[in-house]
Amino acid sequence: MYRSHVLICGGTGCTSSGSQKVRAALIDEIRKQGLEDEVNVVETGCHGLCEQGPVMVVYPDSTFYAQVKPEDVPEIVTEHLLKGRPVTRLIYNEAVTDEGKVLSLNDTDFYKKQVRVALRNCGVIDPENIEEYIGTGGYQALGKVLTEMTPDQVIQEVLDSGLRGRGGGGFPTGLKWKLCAPNKADQKFVCCNADEGDPGAFMDRSVLEGDPHSVLEAMAIAGYAIGANQGYIYVRAEYPIAVKRLEIAIKQAHEYGLLGEDIFGTGFNFDIGLRLGAGAFVCGEETALMRSIEGKRGEPRPRPPFPAVKGLFDKPTILNNVETYANIPEIINRGAAWFASMGVGKSKGTKVFALGGKITNTGLVEIPMGTPLRTIIEDIGGGCPNGKKFKAVQTGGPSGGCIPASYIDIPVDYDHLAEIGCIIGSGGMIVMDEDNCMVDIAKFFLEFTVDESCGKCTACRIGTRRMLEILEKITSGNGTMEDLDKLEQLAYYVKNNSLCGLGQTAPNPVISTLKFFRDEYIAHIVDKKCPAHVCKSLLQYTIDPAKCKGCTACARQCPVSAISGKVKEPHVIDQSKCIKCGACMATCKFGAISRQ
Amino acid sequence: MKSLAELQAIREKMKNTMSMRDEDASGIRVVVGMATCGIAAGARPVLNEFAKLVQEKGLSDRVKVSQTGCIGLCQYEPIVEVFEPGREKVTYIKMDAQKAAEVVERHLEAGHVVEKYTMAKSGLK
Structure with a gap:
């Protein structure tokens, strides 16, 4: 029995900043100091604060360490895990007050306005251990659905919750299920769209990496609701950690009898297969995705017939996105009214956003629908770094639009964004400052x-x-x-x-x-000017002869030898040779070079 | 899995593990002095006994066991402090694993301070 748990993030963000090395060092050091029977090291999914990775949380004190390096590990083990003195210099700086008091993570600016529903288990459980998922209430919803509810009641509950598709379309999920349920066929399918392709978006990846069982459970619930016993998850091959964790999760769910035949002794059978996408963006479109699962070229086809009537292998099919599914077990457990109490108007519940671009806290945030954009950018995201002016935010990736700074108080939900020609989309949010064209x-x-x-x-x-x-x-x-x-x-x-x-x-x-x-x-x-000085063809670097001391530093730095001049005399840039790399401007100590 | 009872059994089994990761800080906090002095005096078995018993007895949803640095009374180590919202802090001194078990049973479970091990009893203020 362990007295302390150390949770280390094994999501893609932290993995790329080196969390696996930290984890190995930690396990090694804990063994060295003879603490292996007292301290449990758990690899989890994403905590959301990818900017601060690798992140590590020590329980029961819930101390949040950020940017941990392998060489910091011995100090953390000796000082904190053995002697109980948190290593303040390594704690996420927002979680330490000026007086040196350590705050609970939920009191930091990044987390305090978030409401984690789809991400409820990300960073909290070991995604490769089904028992930890069950320990937080996992598979209770499936049990409840199979033993206490009729398929119609399940659909009604999802309808009442007001949940809408989180992949970008925003179609009411319950309605999608309701349209498919009455269609008679010898075989029906439940599919999961995990072909997350928008540049800068990683919500679904984080759910799959941090809480894969929530998706499996929801798909089984959907299968019961529409009368299907086979599911497919279409996931991009570029998500190796997500694929691996899904494989483990499916295997464990089989071992525990939570997938397969006669689940909970109710006679309900459900199985899930994985299909890997090879990276075509269009395969995130529902009809193209289904063709790709069939083994054909991923191309869309005209609708109708809609997949609810004629989908995968021409059988009635529903397709929902990862984040949509992740909400389902909570809706069943806590009720449609609870879910519908969050959000505004026709946008209920919460939405996960991947914050990226010119923002201090790059990472994953989940907020109630209708939260003002200002809260996301300024309070949670910490604004643009280096004191730059916020210019716009791009939502919805290649399918979306830009919200300019003048609309910073707009509530972020389906309908308000639609009014100004933007979409929530899958949840990518790329922040731009004055330097973006x-x-x-x-x-x-x-x-x-x-x-x-x-x-x-x-x-x-x-x-x-x-x-x-x-x-x-x-x-x-x-x-x-x-x-x-x-x-x-x-x-x-x-x-x-x-x-x-x-x-x-x-x-x-x-x-x-x-x-x-x-x-x-x-x-x-x-x-013929680029106001943000981005478009190279419209830029011109010039040397102010009054300020130039003729030190030759720029001429030596120029990669194409476009700068000429004698020592101690003003230099000149040959515009026909200049490639506008900006190296000269960065080198000049006298501020003599300007960009226009 | 053929019944809900099986699922419930796993959930029960995992309850203690999962509640340690609760961010909620409203319950009782048991803090064991684990500075060099404390460790030398035998604080580690005390800490582990507390951690083990609290989980075994299913108290971990309301009792958190953690350690702290030097409390400043090195000759009375191992020292254990019990913080309970709305009540005065209780400081136990010269603890060992057996005494820890008694504190868990009588104080944490039943709510009675084990006076004979407290600092107040020993005449220190």
């Missing part, structure tokens, strides 16, 4: 969709390509005002005529930046 951002996302367009329909395949060409023309300083009109026309054409969600939403980054940052486009076209 909005035209460049639109170009970045369009490059992504051009790459990922499957090519089946013309509007998307050729339309997005032509849009990208116009953006390239503008950012290289050759754009005209007619191009702007053409770009806008084309954007709506692609939006209205594409076959699937990928093409229908691909123009959104362009449409929303045109709406809120049209002046930046005009600056590129008319003034």
Whole structure:
């Protein structure tokens, strides 16, 4: 029996900052000091504060250590685990007051406004140990559903909760199940969309890595509700830790009889298979995903027929996203009314966001729907680093839009964001400051969709390509005002005529930046200037002869020898050679070089 | 798994493990002095006895056992402090594993301070 638990994050974020080495050092040191029977080391999923990784929590004191290195481990073991003196210098700095008092994690700015429902077990349990999941109430919901509820009651409960799809579509989950349930067939399927592909989004990965059983349990519940006994999880092969933990979870659930035949002695059978996606963004679209599971090329098809009628292998199928499923057991356990009490209007419950870009606390946050954007950016995220000015936040990845700083008090929920042409999407939130060029951002996302367009329909395949060409023309300083009109026309054409969600939403980054940052486009076209100094073709580095001392530092630094001049005389940059790398400006000690 | 009772049994078994990771700090806190002086005087078996018994007796949802540094009365180590919301702190001195078991049973479980081991009893203030 252990007197202390040390939880170390084994999510992708902390793994890449070296948590496995810290874990090995910890186990080694604990053994060396003879504490292996007293202290239990547990590898968990994501705590959310990826910026501070590798993170480690010591219980029962719940001391939160951040950025732990293997060489810090002996000190933590001797001082804290043996002698009970927390190593203050290694504690997450927000959790230590100016007086040196250690705060509970829930009292820190990053955590205190969060409500963790989908992430309830992430960072708390060992995802590779089914008993820890059961210990926090896992599989109770499945037991309750199978022994006390009819399929219709389950669907009604999910409907009443107001849960909507968390993958981006926002379609009411209960309604999806209700549409599928009455369809008669010899075989039905429950699928899970774990093909998370938006750049900068990692909500689903964290749930799969930190709490895989919650998804398995929810899929079994969905299977009971719609009358299916086979499930598939379509997960990207680029998520090796998630895949491994899912494999372990499925195996353990079988061993414990929580998947397989006659679950809880009720005669209900349910099994889950894993299918790995090879990285095509379009396979996150439901019809393309199902074709890919069937072993065919991942291309969307027109709907109707909807998957609820004719889905995987032409059988009635429901497909929900990982985070949507992670909410289901809690809705069953705590009731639809509890879930619906969180959020605003038609957006109930909580939403997980992956905060990234120009933000102090990069990581994963879960907040009630309708939380003002300001709370997310300033209170939880800690604002833009280096005192830079917040400019906009990009939500929904390549399918979404930008919310400008002037809308910082907007409540973040499906309907309020839709009003200004944005979407919650899957939950990626890329924060931008004054150094980001909005035209460049639109170009970045369009490059992504051009790459990922499957090519089946013309509007998307050729339309997005032509849009990208116009953006390239503008950012290289050759754009005209007619191009702007053409770009806008084309954007709506692609939006209205594409076959699937990928093409229908691909123009959104362009449409929303045109709406809120049209002046930046005009600056590129008319003034031939990039206000944020990002678009290289529009930049010019010049040396102020009055300030230049002729020290030759810049000339020596220039990788293309574009700077010439005699010692102790002002130097000059040859604009035809300059590649605008900025090395000269960074080198100059006299502030003689400027960028325009 | 063929019945809900089996699931419940695993949940019971894991209860103590999981409640240690509770962020809730409203219950009783048992703190064992584990500085060099405390360890030399035998604080480690005391700490482990507390940790073990609290879990065995299913008290871990309301009692947290942790350690602290030097309390400053090295000659009276091993020292154990019991903090309970709304009650005065109780300091036990010169503890050993057996005394710890008594404290768990009579103080933590039944709510009676074991006067004979307290610092107050020994005349120290």
